Amino acid sequence: MNKIIHRAADRGFADHGWLKSHHTFSFANYYNPESIHFGALRVLNDDQVKGGMGFGAHPHDNMEIVSIVLDGALAHKDNTGRDKIINKNDVQIMSAGTGIVHSEFNASKTEEVKFLQIWVFPKYRNVQPRYDQQTFDPAQRYNKWQVVVSPEQSGGKLWLNQDAWFSLGNFDAGEKITITPKQQGQGSYLFLISGEAKVGDEILHERDAIGVSEYEQLDIEVNKAAEFLLIDVPMLQ
Template sequence: MKKIIHRAASRGFANHGWLKSHHTFSFANYYDPERIHFGALRVLNDDSVKGGMGFGAHPHDNMEIVSIVLEGALEHKDNTGKQEVIRRNDVQLMSAGTGVVHSEFNASKTEDVSFLQIWIFPNERNVTPRYAQKTFDPAARENTLQEIISPDRTAGNLWLHQDAWFTLGKFDAGKPTSIKSKGENMGTYLFVLDGEIEVAGEVLNKRDAIGLSEYTEELIKVNKAAEFLLIDVPMLQ
């Protein structure tokens, strides 16, 4: 088994006043040659935006972009005419493909919005841009793992142009679970949203992360009530 540990305090940080952003991987003015990506996982930004503020219209191409709101609400607009509000328990994905221009603003004038923005390298370039959004029942991840994105393109599922899975879990203290590799040349990136867990001999706390590859199965011990996100991706070079 191979593992890499990213502690919360080791992340890049940008404070723009209206925006506070922690970067797990190199992004914008934060650069670490040892932290460019984990397989097909390119960006994991942990953002907080003040009320009434946001990101103006800006372009993306050839990237799969996932947004998960943790608190508050985020308003999305793009040049296809799509306009949506993403709230807690919503997951939004956008295949930028040949190119899309979008904006993201706090939907509230007074309350902060906190969200994760995650970029995945696609396995197919220059696809037609697409957008999807789905609300997930938080009760369905109580002491179990809730799959929110998978390669399954069955109607109603959220999927990316990549063999990638996203899974959420919320566990009480003392309620263990296990994770299994998705296959050869696949890796699992575990990001702790809250609480304390132990996996692969490492104790992880809020916003700590571990990347595992070349493994079969690992037990997750829950030392303190915890929520976490799992991202399974191909281990690209």
């Protein structure tokens, strides 16, 4: 089994006043040659944006971008005329493809918004740009995995242009979980949103993460009630 640990305290950090952003992988002014990507997983940013503030219109291309709001609400606008609010328990997918221009602002003038933005390398380049968004019931991830993004264009979840799965889980203390690869050649990246867990022989605390590849199974013991994001991706070179 190949394993990499990313500790919360070791992540890149940018404080722009209106934005506080932790970078698990190299991003913007943060560069760590030991943390460029995990397989097809390229970016995992943990962002906090003050009320009334946000990211002005900016372009993306040939990247699959997933936004998961943890607290508050995020206002999204783009050059197709789309104008949406992403709330807690919502997940948004953008297939940037040949190119998109969008903005993201805190939907509240006073309350902070906290969200994860994740980039995944696409399976096919230069596809038609596409957006989708869905609300997921948190009761459906209580002591089990709730798949919110997959490569499949069916089954009541979002889909993206890559052989990748995103799953959320809220587990009680004392729960024991085993994860296995989704497909041959896949790796699994486990990000602990909150709580504490023993993963294999590692103890993870809030915002710690572990990536494993070339493995058969990984055992998880929840020490303190925990919320996880599990990302399964191809292990690209």
